[in-house]
Amino acid sequence: MLPDEPCFPENLKRTGLYLHVPFCKSLCPFCPYNRIEYDGELFSQYERAVHEEIELYTPYLRDREFVSLYIGGGTPTVDLAGLLRILNHLHQNFSLSCDICIELHPSNMDSESLDLLKDAGVSMISIGVESTSDSLLRRIGRNHDGKTALDSLRRAGNAGFDSVNADLMFALPGQTLKDWENDLRAVIGEGVDQVSTYPLFSFPYSDLGQSQQIREVKRPASHLVISMLNLSNSLLSQAGYIRCAVWSWLKPVKKKFSSITRHHYIGFGPSAASMTGSHFYVNTFDVRSYASNLPGRRPIALSMPVDKRLEMAYWLYWRIYELKIYEEDFQNLFGTATSLDSAFSKVIRPLELTGMIEKTNGQYRVTDSGAYWIHRLQNEYSLNYINRLWGKCRQTPWPLEVLL
Ligand SMILES: C[S@@+](CC[C@H](N)C(=O)[O-])C[C@H]1O[C@@H](n2cnc3c(N)ncnc32)[C@H](O)[C@@H]1O
Numbered sequence: 001m002l003p004d005e006p007c008f009p010e011n012l013k014r015t016g017l018y019l020h021v022p023f024c025k026s027l028c029p030f031c032p033y034n035r036i037e038y039d040g041e042l043f044s045q046y047e048r049a050v051h052e053e054i055e056l057y058t059p060y061l062r063d064r065e066f067v068s069l070y071i072g073g074g075t076p077t078v079d080l081a082g083l084l085r086i087l088n089h090l091h092q093n094f095s096l097s098c099d100i101c102i103e104l105h106p107s108n109m110d111s112e113s114l115d116l117l118k119d120a121g122v123s124m125i126s127i128g129v130e131s132t133s134d135s136l137l138r139r140i141g142r143n144h145d146g147k148t149a150l151d152s153l154r155r156a157g158n159a160g161f162d163s164v165n166a167d168l169m170f171a172l173p174g175q176t177l178k179d180w181e182n183d184l185r186a187v188i189g190e191g192v193d194q195v196s197t198y199p200l201f202s203f204p205y206s207d208l209g210q211s212q213q214i215r216e217v218k219r220p221a222s223h224l225v226i227s228m229l230n231l232s233n234s235l236l237s238q239a240g241y242i243r244c245a246v247w248s249w250l251k252p253v254k255k256k257f258s259s260i261t262r263h264h265y266i267g268f269g270p271s272a273a274s275m276t277g278s279h280f281y282v283n284t285f286d287v288r289s290y291a292s293n294l295p296g297r298r299p300i301a302l303s304m305p306v307d308k309r310l311e312m313a314y315w316l317y318w319r320i321y322e323l324k325i326y327e328e329d330f331q332n333l334f335g336t337a338t339s340l341d342s343a344f345s346k347v348i349r350p351l352e353l354t355g356m357i358e359k360t361n362g363q364y365r366v367t368d369s370g371a372y373w374i375h376r377l378q379n380e381y382s383l384n385y386i387n388r389l390w391g392k393c394r395q396t397p398w399p400l401e402v403l404l
């Protein structure tokens with residue numbers, strides 16, 4: 001990826017919007033995301049710049065239909081008044097008759113904030129519960145206890161959103177299978193619509209990675225991940241949830257909360273990425289550099305051209321992650337001249353022969369045994385790509401080059 005500024009987006013399809021809010025009240029050492037400690041003065045600079053970035057894109061996006069707006073962080077509600085002003089601006093400039101999804105932190109979501117978010121059109125929320133065990137939460141450096149996390153799920157359930165997702169982390173240092181079972185049972189007991197579970201990854205550039213001086217992305221042992229994942233699958237299936245992605249389970253009638261699985265998307269804010277079909281690019285990670293570039297120039301740090309083949313591969317990557325691949329969907333998006341089987345036979349055939357995916361009525365489905373191993377393979381690519389790109393972008397606001 002190079003520091004080239006691509007043209008403004010044209011020919012977007014199934015487009016999502018993304019807003020990144022890079023501030024948190026307290027910083028968790030394991031966290032790989034672009035976030036800094038909240039500071040009112042810096043937030044004002046950020047907010048002014050986001051409004052300006054929205055204005056720069058408005059002529060190119062005004063008449064579009066969007067599939068969703070996703071607000072991620074950081075902790076998006078860390079300055080609720082500021083966030084609501086940005087949301088209002090987005091509503092004024094774009095037609096947002098789509099789902100609006102937001103990531104919430106258990107300590108930053110009182111009932112009044114939830115009502116205000118709902119009034120602003122937010123329909124789906126995801127809460128970073130991580131664990132319900134006070135000692136594990138302390139060990140990973142979270143600033144809340146288990147009761148606060150469970151109370152936040154209860155408040156969210158009563159607030160009447162279309163869907164509430166709970167994020168849990170597993171394979172934490174010292175966590176037993178019994179601890180994990182307790183976490184799963186506790187969130188199921190709160191009646192959440194979706195449960196997403198992530199094994200703890202350590203990235204060399206994160207605070208934890210730096211203190212441990214690790215040089216490569218560190219994953220928990222495979223046997224631990226498999227046994228905990230199997231427990232998640234059996235407890236959540238027994239409770240009536242259906243697996244909707246490698247790490248997520250959803251109640252049958254509910255809509256899925258997901259972040260980066262849109263076809264095309266435009267991102268606002270420091271470190272936000274955009275995929276336009278012709279380019280993939282990321283904004284500078286540094287809040288001050290982001291703010292000082294605007295309104296004169298777009299704050300794009302790095303970009304790369306995307307050809308049709310890469311765009312198709314990107315689409316396939318996320319469909320495999322979501323465990324379902326529709327032949328018809330592929331042809332609608334990329335034209336009937338290309339069939340999925342012929343374009344990706346070298347990827348699909350070996351997966352089919354080893355029983356990791358199976359095909360019925362023009363639809364491929366990732367099998368239960370395939371889900372872990374395919375994702376393990378995807379990790380080889382995605383964790384390294386995140387580590388290289390995000391690691392470099394956190395070191396310097398305007399990198400000269402990143403080799404993926
Ligand atoms: C941006 S955070 C969620 C919102 C909010 N900032 C919070 O922490 O509650 C996104 C989610 O990514 C997951 N996550 C963060 N760091 C991780 C890591 N190192 N390994 C695995 N999952 C991680 C956590 O489950 C977290 O809830």
Ligand code: SF4
Pocket residue numbers: 023024026027028031032033035073074075105128
């Ligand atoms: S995990 Fe969430 S609260 Fe913790 S530092 Fe990352 S974004 Fe902030």
